Amino acid sequence: MEIIYFMIPMALILVGVIVWIFFWSVRSGQFDDLEGPAHEILMDDDDTRSKNPESGPDKKE
Amino acid sequence: MCCKGCEAVAQAIVDNGLTDFYRHRTENAPTGQELVPEFLRQARAYDHPQVQKTFVHVESETVREASLILEGITCAACVWLNERHIAALPGVLDVKVNYATHRARVKWDNARIQLSQILEAVHNIGYVAHPYDPSHQERLIENERRAMLKRLGVAAVLGMQIMILAVSMYAGDFYGMEPEFRSFFSWISLGITLPILLYSAAPFFRAAWRDLSHRQTGMDVPVSLGITIAFAGSAWATWQQSGHVYYDSVAMFVFFLLTARYFELVARKRAAEAGQALVHAAPAVATRLSTDGDREETVSVAELVNGDRVLVPPGDTVPADGEVVEGRSSVDESLLTGESDPIGKQPGDKVIGGSINFESPLIIRVTGTGEDSVLASILRLLDRAQTEKPAVSQLADRTAAWFVLGVLILAGITAVYWLQHEPAKWLPILVSVLVVTCPCALSLATPTALTAATGGLTRMGLLVTRGHALETLARANHFIFDKTGTLTLGKLRVLEVRVLAELDETKLLTIAAALESRSEHPIARAICAITSASLPRFEKVQNTPGGGITGELDGEPWWIGSIHFIQQQARTVIDADTVTNLQASGRTVVWLANRAGVQAAIVLGDELRPGAAELVRYLQSAGKAVTLLTGDHEMAAHLVASHLGITDVHWDQTPDTKLAHVRALQQRGEIVAMIGDGVNDAPVLAGAHLSIAMGSGAHIAAASADMLLLSQQLPHLKTATRVSRKTMGIIRENLAWAVMYNLVALPLAATGYVAPWMAAIGMSASSLLVVGNALRLTRRSKTTGNA
Numbered sequence: 001m002e003i004i005y006f007m008i009p010m011a012l013i014l015v016g017v018i019v020w021i022f023f024w025s026v027r028s029g030q031f032d033d034l035e036g037p038a039h040e041i042l043m044d045d046d047d048t049r050s051k052n053p054e055s056g057p058d059k060k061e
Numbered sequence: 062m063c064c065k066g067c068e069a070v071a072q073a074i075v076d077n078g079l080t081d082f083y084r085h086r087t088e089n090a091p092t093g094q095e096l097v098p099e100f101l102r103q104a105r106a107y108d109h110p111q112v113q114k115t116f117v118h119v120e121s122e123t124v125r126e127a128s129l130i131l132e133g134i135t136c137a138a139c140v141w142l143n144e145r146h147i148a149a150l151p152g153v154l155d156v157k158v159n160y161a162t163h164r165a166r167v168k169w170d171n172a173r174i175q176l177s178q179i180l181e182a183v184h185n186i187g188y189v190a191h192p193y194d195p196s197h198q199e200r201l202i203e204n205e206r207r208a209m210l211k212r213l214g215v216a217a218v219l220g221m222q223i224m225i226l227a228v229s230m231y232a233g234d235f236y237g238m239e240p241e242f243r244s245f246f247s248w249i250s251l252g253i254t255l256p257i258l259l260y261s262a263a264p265f266f267r268a269a270w271r272d273l274s275h276r277q278t279g280m281d282v283p284v285s286l287g288i289t290i291a292f293a294g295s296a297w298a299t300w301q302q303s304g305h306v307y308y309d310s311v312a313m314f315v316f317f318l319l320t321a322r323y324f325e326l327v328a329r330k331r332a333a334e335a336g337q338a339l340v341h342a343a344p345a346v347a348t349r350l351s352t353d354g355d356r357e358e359t360v361s362v363a364e365l366v367n368g369d370r371v372l373v374p375p376g377d378t379v380p381a382d383g384e385v386v387e388g389r390s391s392v393d394e395s396l397l398t399g400e401s402d403p404i405g406k407q408p409g410d411k412v413i414g415g416s417i418n419f420e421s422p423l424i425i426r427v428t429g430t431g432e433d434s435v436l437a438s439i440l441r442l443l444d445r446a447q448t449e450k451p452a453v454s455q456l457a458d459r460t461a462a463w464f465v466l467g468v469l470i471l472a473g474i475t476a477v478y479w480l481q482h483e484p485a486k487w488l489p490i491l492v493s494v495l496v497v498t499c500p501c502a503l504s505l506a507t508p509t510a511l512t513a514a515t516g517g518l519t520r521m522g523l524l525v526t527r528g529h530a531l532e533t534l535a536r537a538n539h540f541i542f543d544k545t546g547t548l549t550l551g552k553l554r555v556l557e558v559r560v561l562a563e564l565d566e567t568k569l570l571t572i573a574a575a576l577e578s579r580s581e582h583p584i585a586r587a588i589c590a591i592t593s594a595s596l597p598r599f600e601k602v603q604n605t606p607g608g609g610i611t612g613e614l615d616g617e618p619w620w621i622g623s624i625h626f627i628q629q630q631a632r633t634v635i636d637a638d639t640v641t642n643l644q645a646s647g648r649t650v651v652w653l654a655n656r657a658g659v660q661a662a663i664v665l666g667d668e669l670r671p672g673a674a675e676l677v678r679y680l681q682s683a684g685k686a687v688t689l690l691t692g693d694h695e696m697a698a699h700l701v702a703s704h705l706g707i708t709d710v711h712w713d714q715t716p717d718t719k720l721a722h723v724r725a726l727q728q729r730g731e732i733v734a735m736i737g738d739g740v741n742d743a744p745v746l747a748g749a750h751l752s753i754a755m756g757s758g759a760h761i762a763a764a765s766a767d768m769l770l771l772s773q774q775l776p777h778l779k780t781a782t783r784v785s786r787k788t789m790g791i792i793r794e795n796l797a798w799a800v801m802y803n804l805v806a807l808p809l810a811a812t813g814y815v816a817p818w819m820a821a822i823g824m825s826a827s828s829l830l831v832v833g834n835a836l837r838l839t840r841r842s843k844t845t846g847n848a
Contacts, residue, residue, distance in 0.1 A: 001239075001242070004242065004245075005245070008245075008249055011222065012222070012249070012252075012253070015218055015219065015222055015253075018218055019214070019215060019218055019219075022211070022214045022218070023211055023214075026207050026210050026211055026214070027207070031207075031210055032159060033159045036140060036158075036159065039138075039140070039141070040141075
């Protein structure tokens with residue numbers, strides 16, 4: 001059971017990394033719009049009907 | 062197609078290969094939206110470098126970036142359509158639309174495209190975009206939201222870790238556990254709880270300290286005390302290596318409370334964003350005339366000083382308070398006064414910044430800008446009213462605070478008792494008492510019920526922005542309505558066409574519309590709106606501001622306008638009985654005449670909002686008092702009141718007198734709900750116990766409101782009152798359960814009969830029961846929401 005003295009600190013380091021990633025994602029604005037992306041997934045860029053000769057490559061994604 | 066506008070939009074969508082819009086849209090767009098020609102004229106002004114200074118970020122020589130507010134977004138497909146349409150413009154480098162906030166960030170190459178062209182492109186597909194400068198306050202709220210989200214995230218992730226350790230330790234109570242591991246787990250839990258306490262719970266401590274230094278007790282005081290004592294007790298137990306630890310309770314408690322507050326903050330942020338658009342009410346540019354009156358220059362409004370002479374073309378917003386020096390016109394001051402009828406202006410008259418000039422150019426001398434303007438003074442009034450928000454709104458918080466405070470005092474007495482009788486047991490029992498009283502059930506009782514109800518109402522289009530709103534709505538016994546824009550649609554419409562001679566009604570209407578199509582006056586726009594036939598061309602058209610229009614069709618002169626205009630110009634006499642008959646109703650009448658005499662009378666009026674009568678009837682049958690407060694004149698007020706059956710009517714009200722009226726009612730102990738929409742309503746909205754603003758109204762009103770009726774359907778308020786009462790019922794049930802549970806559990810814990818694990822199970826079961834009860838509300842509010 002002594003392994004627990006190794007496992008728990010490892011878990012804590014993992015938690016630290018998770019918190020850091022979470023902070024980064026909040027800072028970079030990923031939580032600013034929680035509704036839009038859900039709809040965006042349905043809107044394909046390669047849909048032929050929505051192609052516009054002037055638009056060129058899509059800069060958004 | 063409902064109109065030419067929609068046809069044009071559909072054409073633009075198909076032409077640009079954007080037909081997917083129809084596949085992706087999740088809701089139909091609002092129809093009959095008015096196009097705003099004056100907006101297009103103003104758009105050009107946004108290209109001016111002087112004006113761009115305030116809101117455009119210059120990235121390099123030619124690359125510019127700006128934030129835009131998009132109006133008219135109803136669903137995800139609109140966002141998609143706007144993004145694609147703007148991105149397709151040559152010269153636009155990047156565009157990103159935020160679905161939640163309806164804001165867009167656009168980056169463009171100034172050498173290839175101008176900002177006004179982008180705005181026009183958006184306008185062409187039926188939306189309105191205007192640039193804005195994110196205000197200081199909005200940025201603050203956004204920062205606060207992000208900070209809160211981080212705190213919430215930390216509490217959630219670390220809380221889960223603590224739960225894992227806590228479950229092991231609870232299991233250890235049953236199956237045995239080496240003291241060495243128990244101690245290790247406790248120390249680790251202590252370490253993980255520290256960030257929750259110091260970082261996530263920091264706002265509670267700060268608020269509690271603020272309350273205490275003002276000699277008040279808010280909800281935050283007992284919350285902070287509870288957290289501190291539970292933590293300190295656990296830390297002591299960890300140090301002593303005896304007794305139970307309650308780090309899990311601390312973590313969960315902080316997490317639940319933060320979640321509730323986060324959602325409240327998000328709702329408030331939305332309201333604040335709506336308020337941002339008030340900046341839009343004041344125009345960004347003005348045309349200043351040089352002192353000799355020859356040269357015109359475009360300057361930003363901020364540069365205007367008293368004494369400047371400014372030209373206001375028809376259709377433009379008056380840039381500052383001032384006095385008319387030249388020109389005759391009529392202006393719409395409804396934004397500031399709530400009065401729907403345009404007001405005639407001639408040299409010597411005062412005009413208010415923010416009002417809209419209708420008929421012909423005006424030259425004004427500036428008398429007040431910025432802080433000195435009428436608009437600014439209304440804003441100050443609003444600020445004051447907001448700080449004096451009546452105390453009843455915090456009552457719920459305070460009751461809960463007292464309850465928790467009582468529990469804390471009881472816990473203190475228990476601790477002292479055990480300290481004197483059996484010193485070894487005092488700490489475990491104290492912590493047991495604190496845990497078993499379960500702040501969870503108490504703290505969950507209200508938020509879960511409110512969240513469930515609020516969710517249902519939001520789906521219906523009623524946004525709740527303040528925590529107390531539902532409770533106050535359930536208790537309100539006096540409802541005050543504004544007239545224009547709230548009970549009525551706030552737009553002039555043709556109500557009746559009375560043909561007074563032999564000519565055909567359709568023919569007369571085309572003639573009237575053709576003449577009026579030369580004017581920007583709201584009456585003219587209302588008349589043009591009723592016919593879609595192609596209009597004959599008039600010659601020698603002359604517009605007499607404040608009177609009417611005359612023109613020749615096939616050499617035959619026609620007149621349209623007020624009764625005085627017709628009698629003077631057409632030299633005909635109108636039958637006095639007809640006049641009194643038509644005008645008695647308090648409505649606007651426009652007369653159409655030719656050489657043969659008066660041909661027709663067109664009656665215009667502000668239409669009642671659908672469902673207004675239903676709502677008023679419901680409120681009155683529920684025993685609530687209903688009052689009409691309006692800035693309009695007596696006749697118009699009575700007309701609406703008599704239709705709706707409102708007997709308590711007050712007219713010619715200013716923001717000041719409206720606020721005084723509400724204060725007087727509150728002095729008598731009435732709980733006042735105010736429903737309004739205009740800038741002039743904003744102070745009184747802030748002063749009422751509960752304020753509900755129409756979503757379409759002035760955004761300043763929306764920003765100060767506790768509830769926002771985005772759907773603009775008055776019957777939804779009826780549903781909301783019903784839901785609010787049900788919600789209060791459920792909250793009472795939840796609180797009753799929590800109190801009952803505590804009354805049983807507390808003595809048992811205080812006398813030392815409750816083992817920690819029993820306390821934990823009791824606490825969880827009690828919490829689950831409370832949440833389950835609250836969820837009944839989502840089911841009910843869903844069914845009522847569809848009604």
